[in-house]
Amino acid sequence: MLKKLFNWLDERLGLTSIYNVVLDRKVPKVNWFFTLGSASLFLFLMQGVTGILLTVYYVPTPDHAYDSIQYIMNGVTFGWLIRGIHHWGATLMVLVVFLHMLRTFYFGAYKYPREITWLTGVILLLSTLGMGFTGYLLPWNQRSYWATTVGTEIPGTVPFFGQFLTNVLRGGSDLSALTLSRFFSVHIWFLPAVILGTIGIHLYLIIRIGISHIPDKDD
Amino acid sequence: MSKSPNLNRREFVTLVSTVVGSVMTAIVGIPAIGYILSPSLRTKKTDAWIPLGKLENYPVNQPTLFTFTRSITTGWEKTVNSYGVFVVRKSDTEIEVLSNVCTHLSCRVNWNEEKQEYICPCHDGRFNIDGKVDSGPPPRPLDQYEYKIENGDLFIHLKES
Numbered sequence: 001m002l003k004k005l006f007n008w009l010d011e012r013l014g015l016t017s018i019y020n021v022v023l024d025r026k027v028p029k030v031n032w033f034f035t036l037g038s039a040s041l042f043l044f045l046m047q048g049v050t051g052i053l054l055t056v057y058y059v060p061t062p063d064h065a066y067d068s069i070q071y072i073m074n075g076v077t078f079g080w081l082i083r084g085i086h087h088w089g090a091t092l093m094v095l096v097v098f099l100h101m102l103r104t105f106y107f108g109a110y111k112y113p114r115e116i117t118w119l120t121g122v123i124l125l126l127s128t129l130g131m132g133f134t135g136y137l138l139p140w141n142q143r144s145y146w147a148t149t150v151g152t153e154i155p156g157t158v159p160f161f162g163q164f165l166t167n168v169l170r171g172g173s174d175l176s177a178l179t180l181s182r183f184f185s186v187h188i189w190f191l192p193a194v195i196l197g198t199i200g201i202h203l204y205l206i207i208r209i210g211i212s213h214i215p216d217k218d219d
Numbered sequence: 220m221s222k223s224p225n226l227n228r229r230e231f232v233t234l235v236s237t238v239v240g241s242v243m244t245a246i247v248g249i250p251a252i253g254y255i256l257s258p259s260l261r262t263k264k265t266d267a268w269i270p271l272g273k274l275e276n277y278p279v280n281q282p283t284l285f286t287f288t289r290s291i292t293t294g295w296e297k298t299v300n301s302y303g304v305f306v307v308r309k310s311d312t313e314i315e316v317l318s319n320v321c322t323h324l325s326c327r328v329n330w331n332e333e334k335q336e337y338i339c340p341c342h343d344g345r346f347n348i349d350g351k352v353d354s355g356p357p358p359r360p361l362d363q364y365e366y367k368i369e370n371g372d373l374f375i376h377l378k379e380s
Contacts, residue, residue, distance in 0.1 A: 046247070053251055057294065067295035075294065077257035078250035085247065 021207060028213030033107075036100035037206075040124075043093040044195065047131075050086040051188065058138070060184035062177050065140035090132055097128045108219065109212040117205040120198050127195045134187040140180060148183070149175055263291065265379040269302075271316075274373045277308045282330045282337070282348060284319065289377075303327060304364060304375060305337070307348060316364040316375050317350045323357040337361065 010016050057076060059068040072079035101121065104110055110118035137148040152175070155165035171178030226234065269287055277283050282305040290299045303319040317337075319327050326341035336353055337346040345353040350361030365376040 049247060049251075053254055056255060059295070064295055071295040075258070077253035079254060081250050082247075082254050 025207065025210060027211060030214065033103045034211065036096055036103055040093065040097045040100050043089055043096055047086060047089050047093060050082050050089065053082050054086060055188065060138065060181050062140060062180055065138065065180060069139050090135060094128055094132055097125055101125055107212065108215050113209055114212065117202060120202045123198045124195060124202065127191050131187060131191050134183040137180060137183045138187065145175065258294065263379065265377055267377050268374040269377050271306060271373040271375060273371055274368055275371065277306045279308045279310065282307045305330060314366065315349065316366050318362040318364065321357060322359045322361060
């Protein structure tokens, strides 16, 4: 019965050929360093799921942001767990994505024909850092407030239009409700959209070209 | 080569992936259910006697609206809920205290002096002076509050669960 159902779906969706192309690929002999990309993807999905759950209670306004997080931590069943995973997952994701970049660099995996995979990877690394930067403000506590004050001050040192950059980031000359809401928006809409699209290209290229082998003496 | 009774490499990897995947899904998935549902399952408990002032202030046979507010904390916000009750004094000691919440879909009813009816503005539900349904969609009479009179002061029992 199940077999029949599967065959019916397979005939229409091509599940077997998707499996063959995506998962049953030929891979060279590799080691554990080659799992860092999958680990990054897993962490991204985890951040996505827990992040969606956090928006159920989080409110991105200065008068309620802090209290709503206190409520998540103390008032909601398992709120501490969902936020804890998101909090630690964020740090872990920056670390893992960075290690993934180092592996690609040291193994020379960015070379022909994988330059575009590398370039999309650069976008993904920077977007991950952007997620960290924007997410840091959202708890709206002393640490996040002053960290963002400093972080948005840094582009201000750019000659001629530095002040303009700072004001664009802050949505005005000071940190305000506008800063919080635009950071929130970038954190849950703009950057996730960029990351999702770029992951699509990144994975397509990996499936299309295959992964590189560990460089040996002849390389 | 006959099939080995032990797991082969592929079977082992499939098994480990399935088990680890299920465990991780459960670690996030099961708490997520509690996370989403917990505030909905929390019951607020109100059990208080609300003072409505001197009984003699309420005219006989004339439904009089008394309003009061109570503040509650929901999630991260303190909100003020408004309540309205109609006090109908039948005689010197006998009274009725009716909720102004329509039993149809919870709109607030008003007393219409001319028609001598409580009329709900939403779907034209009508109740007589004792709260019995005259016409319209309401399924049952207006709710009554338990009351007590102490030293000429009227109190009603506000109970919510």
